[in-house]
Amino acid sequence: MEKKGLVFNIQHYSLHDGPGIRTIVFFKGCPLRCRWCCNPESQNHYPEVSYDEKRCLSSEVCSKCQKVCKNNAIIFSADGKAIIQRDKCSNCMKCIAECPAKAYKKEGTDYTAAKLLAIVEQDSVFYRSGNGGLTVSGGEPLMQGQFLIDLLKAAKKSRLSTAMETCGYADYSILKQAAEYLDTILFDIKSLDNFKHIMYTGQSNQIILNNFESLCRDFPHLHKHVRTPVIPGFNDSIEDLKKIEDYLKDKPAVTYEKLSYHRFGVGKYKTLGRKYPMDD
Ligand code: SF4
Ligand code: SF4
Structure with missing residues (x-):
């Protein structure tokens, strides 16, 4: 190959x-x-996920990334922005396709x-x-x-x-x-x-x-x-x-x-x- x-x-x-x-x-x-x-x-x-907090629509209107994350790596800040807990993230990339605001990116x-x-x-x-x-x-x-x-x-x-x-x-x-x-x-x-x-x-x-x-x-x-x-x-x-x-x-x-x-x-x-x- x-x-x-x-x-x-x-x-x-x-x-x-x-x-x-x-x-x-x-x-x-x-x-x-x-x-x-x-x-x-x-x-x-290795490929890794990056995340731009400014793009996040906030948990008031969306929590799609959290729902798809099998590792429970995503939590929300007091103002509703998603946060990746990097020690739990396996870079599976599933959150990328879920996010309507394109806050996640595969590097x-x-x-x-x-x-x-x-x-x-x-x-x-x-x-x-x-x-x-x-x-x-x-x-x-x-x-x-x-x-x-x-x-x-x-x-x-x-x-x-x-x-x-x-x-x-x-x-x-x-x-x-x-x-x-x-x-x-x-x-x-x-x-x-x-x-x-x-x-x-x-x-x-x-x-x-x-x-x-x-x-x-x-x-x-x-x-x-x-x-x-x-x-x-x-x-x-x-x-x-x-x-x-x-x-x-x-x-x-x-x-x-x-x-x-x-x-x-x-x-x-x-x-x-x-x-x-x-x-x-
Ligand atoms: S890349 Fe995978 S493990 Fe990491 S935050 Fe996104 S869905 Fe969760
Ligand atoms: S899917 Fe995107 S917009 Fe929705 S909570 Fe997660 S980061 Fe924010």
Whole structure:
């Protein structure tokens, strides 16, 4: 049977994630837990239900979701809004179809590579100028290694320009296979300070830096666009950023960009029943 990939979003007409105009396929599942993450729905590697309280019509007129939930996971607040008790929710998704106000949403859908490619190719008219094409992002695309390779291979067969955004935390053998089918890699280097890296992302930077070194050795001509999200209290000192710039100086085919911190994803944490880790 053809391998399927779990994707949580497909974004058309993006101008910031590789050359030209691009279609971004967001893979679900990430090995890091960056405290500033603006896509919390990307983190878990399984489909999950999100819920927008603002849409709920209130228990005065509707309680359909509560009736359908076999786990008794849904209760109502004093003002009549549904609340998911996440410790009881099994992500069965039954409440989604029941809700007349579309307050619930499934985060994560299975696609075959062929189906995804057909969607991406609908935008091909935009790719002609500026070498646009497909960008795979996440989450972390390398977590779904075989599916990622299938998709990139198929994209190359269709002569699409390919780019991948990665946190770099993966088995190098998968990264190496993916790189064979990439025109650009957008590689995050967040901090050279391992202690802070663990504190703010949940993982050591050693695998990431080793992978980056190996990538430079094995793919000297591959365009590596390194990015650092500049996060208050984590890596926003001149010293921290200079260390990264110095580290990149002798690396081949590298460009570098610092990304500013933003809080666009804060609202999404509430829809998933989680707390934004950088609330303060
Ligand atoms: S997804 Fe969760 S809240 Fe919704 S019906 Fe299933 S168990 Fe209940
Ligand atoms: S089904 Fe939708 S509108 Fe009805 S109570 Fe549940 S969340 Fe609110």
